[in-house]
Amino acid sequence: MPIVQLDEHLIDQIAAGEVVERPASVVKELVENAIDAGATRIEIATAGGGKTLLRVTDDGCGIPEGELLLAVRRHCTSKLSGGLEEIATLGFRGEALPSIGSVARLSLRSRAAGAGEAFEIAVDHGHCDGPRPTALSRGTVVEVRDLFHSVPARLKFLKSERAESSAITDVVRRLALAEPEVRFEISGPDRTATVFEAARDMAERIAQVVGGDFTGNAVAIDAAREDIRLSGLAGLPTYSRGNSLQQFLFVNGRPVRDKMLVSALRGGYADVMAKDRHPVAVLFITLDPALVDVNVHPAKADVRFRDPGLVRGLIVGALRQAFAEAGLRSSSEGTAGILARMRAKAGEVTPAPRRFEGFAPGGFAAPRQTPFDAGASPYRPLAPRSETATLERGTAASDAGFRPNGLDEDAVTYEAGAASPVIATSGETQPAEDFPLGAARAQLHGNYIVAETDKGLVIVDQHAAHERLVYEALKEALHGKALASQMLLIPEIVDLSADDAERLAENAADLAALGLHLERFGPAAIAVRETPAILGQTDIQKLVRDLADELAEFGTKDSVKSRIDHVAATIACHGSVRSGRVLKLDEMNALLREMERTPSASQCNHGRPTFIELGLADIEKLFGRR
Structure with missing residues (x-):
């Protein structure tokens, strides 16, 4: 087949495949043009998920009559006066309007600032008509109808109207965050509108969006x-x-x-x-x-x-x-979830049947005997202990290198026994207002510490909290100095591409600090001589290839560190206070104090919260006191 020159319309349609992927792409280009024109109010109207109609109206500077035809021609723009090195606008390529006009019916009405009248042009799948006078008070109105009508292969790959409308909204939300001083309004065929009013500052706009x-x-x-x-x-x-x-x-x-x-x-x-x-x-x-x-x-x-x-x-x-x-901050989602569950379950509680027990002297019902009267209280007061007791942690590393068994469960003292509730007596309590996490008051179900603060209650998952504390101590010991490595009896040769081998060799010094010693072995291979001791028996081939891929894609070398941290997290999980262990009051308070001193103590190694805070106002609402 001979080489031929493509016609301009086909060239525009090919270019449109890169610029106009879906209706949301059209909205993005048109709204960016409106922002570049200095608009303070932008309205977006859609129908059929943007496939039937897209209309963007702005109050920007407008386009003069003599430039309307240029606006819909490829590679025509007013935004590159400083060249590609000084791009200060959102648009600059001069491809959006001609690309849209090649795959849809496009009309463009505009009145330039200071002009006596407005003008309009129409582009129907690449064929231009105009300009001609029209009615418009200010700014620009761009209307796109029947998107991809002439390209049915693209049309059938679009998603449902709901999905396309959602994509349009997402595009506008992102642009609204970038321009807090601009008012945005999105309306659909159901006449409902999403409005982002012009905000005083970025914080207000973030709250809106x-x-x-x-x-x-x-x-x-x-x-x-x-x-x-x-x-x-x-x-x-x-x-x-x-x-x-x-x-x-x-x-x-x-x-x-x-x-x-x-x-x-x-x-x-x-x-x-x-x-x-x-x-x-x-x-x-x-x-x-x-x-x-x-x-x-x-x-x-x-x-x-x-x-x-x-x-x-x-x-x-x-x-x-x-x-x-x-510091220590818990997500309000946890508190909201607790309140929702409590309110939902409140109506499901079935009260115990009441019996008439006769009258006691003075007209009051005689109390029935309870387990407390029989000396069988399910609650055990805690025995007082030393005020200086702390929750000890085992040594995570030594000068000779990391010792996996360095964390001994005996480093944490427990009180053996069933996981029954433990309630502190008044003589053992600490002032609640002295600490961010308050003072421990009880342990429930052998795992949850209830602490009182001056603002409400804090419920702590003792295993998750101590797991984070141990993990942070392990990381500090591990990464505070060059990690111990173990030498391989026979160096591992990893075949790679020449580029990957070069990248790894350039980062050899940094990897050696993590215990991974490697060097070039020919033009397209790496010889691994030592690996981090903490990893034990590891898949060296996979580790090195993962590192090469990471360096090629992101320019980082976190694979080794992430594996080391994963081992430390596993050890911390198995070496922490186990669920079901009953802690004494001073041990609970020691855990709370250590949480207050440890970074990232608000969540465990797995991303779960270590504590949930329940404000006094929320508690009072549950009981109808507010």
């Missing part, structure tokens, strides 16, 4: 490294979701879905969140436009940083520092 519940369960992020700044809110590790839809990442005000940034976000939550859960976060990265390339893909959702390691380190470090400085 993500929800006030998130702002109450998040820590503020504000960090800088060299010329890069990171700001926003990051949800508590215990405030998580089953998918990543509640992660909002922005680079210089541009919403992005970059895999390196997502990886950095996961790295910041490592050790404090379950593997199958996803954090909720709204993070803004601000840097010199010359340090980031946004011209990676026509959809402009991916970016490339000049120094990705610096950006990743900033995100991971800022998140971990923020969680450490936040």
Whole structure:
């Protein structure tokens, strides 16, 4: 078949395949144009999930009559006066309107600022008509009808109307977060509207879009490294979701879905969140436009940083520092769940039948004998112990290297016996207002410590809490110095590509600090001579290949460290206070005090909360006192 020159309409349709993937892509491009035009009010109307109708109305600067035809021609734009090195707008490629017009019926009405009248042009699957006068007070109205009508192969791959409408809403939510001073309104065929009013500040806009519940369960992020700044809110590790839809990442005000940034976000939550859960976060990265390339893909959702390691380190470090400085904070979701369950179960309780026992002297019913009267109280007061008692932890590491049996269960003292409730007597209590987690008052079911604070109650899972304490101590001992390694009798040779072998060799010094000693073995292989002692018998081939893949994709080398941390977490789990063990009062308080001193003590190694706080106001509501 001979080589031929494609016609312009077919070229536009091919380009549209990259820019216009679905109705939400159209909305994204049109709303970005409105924001670049300086709009303060943007309205989005849809029908048929955006497949039948999409209309975007703004009050921006508008387009002069003489530029309307250029606006719908490929590679025509007003936003690249500074070149690709100084991109300060959301759009810049000049492809959106012609791509949309090649696969749909497009009409564009606009009145430029200061112009006496408005003008309109129409594009029907690549054929342009106009401009001609029209009625419009200000701004621009772009209307898209019958999307992909001329490309049925693309149309049949679209999802249901509900799914496409949801995708449109998600796009607008992300753009609304980036532009808090702009009012956004989304309306559908059912005449219901979602409105994000112009906000006074970013905190108010985040509450509008993500929800006030998130702002109450998040820590503020504000960090800088060299010329890069990171700001926003990051949800508590215990405030998580089953998918990543509640992660909002922005680079210089541009919403992005970059895999390196997502990886950095996961790295910041490592050790404090379950593997199958996803954090909720709204993070803004601000840097010199010359340090980031946004011209990676026509959809402009991916970016490339000049120094990705610096950006990743900033995100991971800022998140971990923020969680450490936040101290002990429990998610309000746990409290809300308790209150909901209590209210739901309240009507299901069947009262015990009442019997008439006759009258006692004075007209009051004679009390029936209880187990207390018979000397068979189910509660045992705790014997007083030394005020300086502490909950000891075993040694996790020694100068000779890590000892897996270094944590001995005997390091924690218990009171043997059944898991019956233990209630503190008044003579043994500590003042509740002296400590963030209050003073221990009881142990229930051999696992839950009930503490009283000046604001309410705290219920602590003793096994989960002590597991985190032991784990943090192990990590501090392990990563505080170069890890012990074990030499292989015969070096393990791992065959790789030349590029992977080069990357590993460049990072050999850093990997040696983690106990993994390797070196080049020819142009496309690596020789492993020592492995971290804590890993024991490990699959060296898989470990090295995973490292090579991670270095190639993210430029990081966390695989070794994550495996070491996993071993430490396993040891901490088996070496912690077991469920069903009865602790004495001073041991409970020692555990609470150690939690207050330990970073990330609000959740265990598996991401579950270690304690739940129940405010006094919530308790009073349950009893109808408020």
